Amino acid sequence: MxxxxxxxxxxxxxxxxxxxxxxxxxxxxxxxxxxxxxxxxxxxxxxxxxxxxxxxxxxxxxxxxxxxxxxxxxxxxxxxxxxxxxxxxxxxxxxxxxxxxxxxxxxxxxxxxxxxxxxxxxxxxxxxxxxxxxxxxxxxxxxxxxxxxxLLRPPELHPAVHYARALFCREPHATTVSRVMDKTGLSQRRFIEIFRNQIGITPKAFCRVRRFQRVLETVHRVRQIDWTEVALNCGYYDQPHFIHDFQAFSGFTPTAYHARATEHLNHVPIA
DNA sequence: TTAAGAGACATGCTAATCAG
DNA sequence: CTGATTAGCATGTCTCTTAA
Known part of the structure; x- marks a missing residue:
């Protein structure tokens, strides 16, 4: 259940x-x-x-x-x-x-x-x-x-973090940290500090994780996958970079992940 | 023959550090 | 808390190996 x-x-x-x-x-x-x-x-x-x-x-x-x-x-x-x-x-x-x-x-x-x-x-x-x-x-x-x-603090994030999070989640592939940072009006130093303090990881790391998640969503329940196409659609420069990132995040090569994937895209059974 | 996967290397960016 | 500095990381580009 x-x-x-x-x-x-x-x-x-x-x-x-x-x-x-x-x-x-x-x-x-x-x-x-x-x-x-x-x-x-x-x-x-x-x-x-x-x-x-x-x-x-x-x-x-x-x-x-x-x-x-x-x-x-x-x-x-x-x-x-x-x-x-x-x-x-x-x-x-x-x-x-x-x-x-x-x-x-x-x-x-x-x-x-x-x-x-x-x-x-x-x-x-x-x-x-x-x-x-x-x-x-x-x-x-x-x-x-x-x-x-x-609740120890007000139940909302710093406005700059809130804004950045939304953008990084919506289009992790189409934005850079510095572009988002400029919009917030904070210094680079301060922005990264606040973001990391509240989200828990650096802005760049967050952006990359969301891009990786987009890949998992894209291939979810798809049988025949063109990995190069997926890589480019999700904003990776090319297939080698995509493979490198995918392994760093998941511990699997893309095909190995897909072979083991279940309906829960973030849970991969092993052993 | 084709696609997946690995790796070398230059360049630019990001994040951490340090001084004030 | 801010600005400057810089090591290390990410990206862009190309090449190579392996497996189907």
Whole structure:
């Protein structure tokens, strides 16, 4: 069973969705997650702690308790799916986790941290309540209320960051950092600092991740793919550059990714 | 024969650093 | 917080190898 919930009100601009997953254990035991520059919070409602594997060496892993904050990523990472058959999560918009934590979002770049360390008095309580919840509506309501209570800052991004994010998401291939920067009226120095502070990764890195995501969307559910055409349409200079970027982000060559891809374009089963 | 994938290298840009 | 500086990274261009 799989369900999404989209929040209204002030959370709407920060949270992309709340999601719930429950199902039989997967036949594969690991999944490689593609980077998309969006932070997330995940609760495992089973007893096993959450495991995240070293991106390069998938025999090494760290455990994170039952709830984890995953920061904005520019690299893929590997999770354990064997024990994750009942999981709820909060998928943020880029920069959406910023108002809920004391630290700048850049502290979470390419990392995951146990939520208990960040919300000491809240994380475990919330999980207990989620476990006791009678149905999904209550689960989503609990998470929504908890988030509202955890707001440490105004629930919006700096106007320059908001503007830049929108442009980078809409046309990652057709814009440059400096062009966007000029429009904001901030100095180069200041713009990069604020952007990284709130979104969690540098503007250029964000732009490249969004371009990569556009490729995944383009080839999603397409059988016969002309990779050169995809590369050019998505704004890559040529096929070699496209392949290089694709591997750096995903850990797969384009064809290897496509061979393994499922309906969840950011989750690729391995092993 | 064709397309995927890898790599070398020059040039310009970005991001981090440092001084004030 | 800002401006100047600069190392390192991304891009543009070309060439080469491998697999189908």
């Amino acid at each position: 799989n369900r999404l919930h989209h929040p209204a009100g002030p959370l709407g601009s920060l949270v992309k969705c709340f999601w719930y997953w429950e199902g039989a254990p997967q036949t594969h035991t690991k999944e490689r997650l593609m980077p998309n520059g969006e932070p997330a919070i995940i609760f495992n409602l089973r007893n096993d702690p959450i495991r995240i594997y070293d991106s390069g060496d998938t025999d090494r892993y760290s455990t994170f308790g039952h709830a984890v904050l995953s920061g904005a990523h520019t690299r893929s990472f590997v999770i354990d799916t064997a024990q994750q058959d009942r999981v709820v999560g909060i998928q943020f918009h880029p920069g959406g986790s910023f108002p809920f934590f004391r630290m700048p979002a850049s502290e979470f770049e390419n990392t995951s941290l146990p939520l208990a360390g960040l919300w000491p008095s809240t994380a475990n309580d919330l999980r207990e309540q989620l476990l006791a919840a009678p149905n999904l509506d209550v689960i989503f309501a609990l998470m929504e209320r908890c988030l509202l209570e955890q």
